[in-house]
Amino acid sequence: MCTNDYFSRELREIPRFGAFLWHEGFTPEYRGLYAPFWTVSALDFDRIGSTLLRMSDSFDAGDPFVQEPARDVDPFTDGPLFLGHKAIYDSLPAVECFLKELENGIARPLDHAGRESRIYTYPGLSDLIHQRLSLRRVAFSASPGR
Numbered sequence: 001m002c003t004n005d006y007f008s009r010e011l012r013e014i015p016r017f018g019a020f021l022w023h024e025g026f027t028p029e030y031r032g033l034y035a036p037f038w039t040v041s042a043l044d045f046d047r048i049g050s051t052l053l054r055m056s057d058s059f060d061a062g063d064p065f066v067q068e069p070a071r072d073v074d075p076f077t078d079g080p081l082f083l084g085h086k087a088i089y090d091s092l093p094a095v096e097c098f099l100k101e102l103e104n105g106i107a108r109p110l111d112h113a114g115r116e117s118r119i120y121t122y123p124g125l126s127d128l129i130h131q132r133l134s135l136r137r138v139a140f141s142a143s144p145g146r
Contacts, residue, residue, distance in 0.1 A: 012055050017102055019055045022095070024084030026067055027051045028117035031060035036083035038120045040075045041131040043138060048073060050087040052095055054109070059119065063109035066091060066098045076135055 012019040025035020026047040032038075039048050049069040056062035068091035073083055101107035123131075 006059065007055055009057065020065075021053055021055050021060065021062070022088060022091075023051045023053060023060050024087050025049070025051065025060075027053060027060050027064055028112055028115050030120065031117060032120040034080060034120060034123055036087070037080040037123050037127075037131070040080065040083070041123075041127065041134065043134055045075050048075060048083055048087060050084075050091045052091070052098060061117065064112055065102075065107055065109050066094045067110060068094045076139055 007019055023031075023035065025031070025039060026049055029044070029047060030039050036048060039045070046069065049067060051060075051064045052066035053060070053062040053064045068087070070083060070087040071090050073086055075083065078086070098107055
């Protein structure tokens with residue numbers, strides 16, 4: 001989790017079940033850095049969550065085995081660091097279940113066929129301004145009397 005390093009195939013094949021990454025975002029839609037920030041920027045609140053995936057030759061693009069939404073979060077007030085860490089925390093029970101299934105040989109990847117893959121990087125100041133304006137518009141349009 002939270003690694004900027006690419007692991008070679010040789011390294012990823014050392015563990016018996018492969019190497020897994022706990023990503024604080026839904027993949028394949030939010031691959032790369034700062035997934036919670038980009039998820040909120042896209043107003044894609046249902047995809048604030050985490051993915052446990054088997055690492056592959058591409059960043060954050062391996063087969064997902066666990067995807068869990070963050071619970072009891074508010075994208076209007078909670079910052080992206082909190083959202084990402086809360087997503088990881090909320091997925092602990094599902095990851096525990098997955099590890100038992102993996103050990104018993106019954107774990108299977110989730111179907112992610114047909115889902116759009118996007119990769120993101122560091123947000124800039126203009127991205128932050130765009131996100132804040134988008135959130136303000138959504139909050140304003142949802143306010144009573146509108």
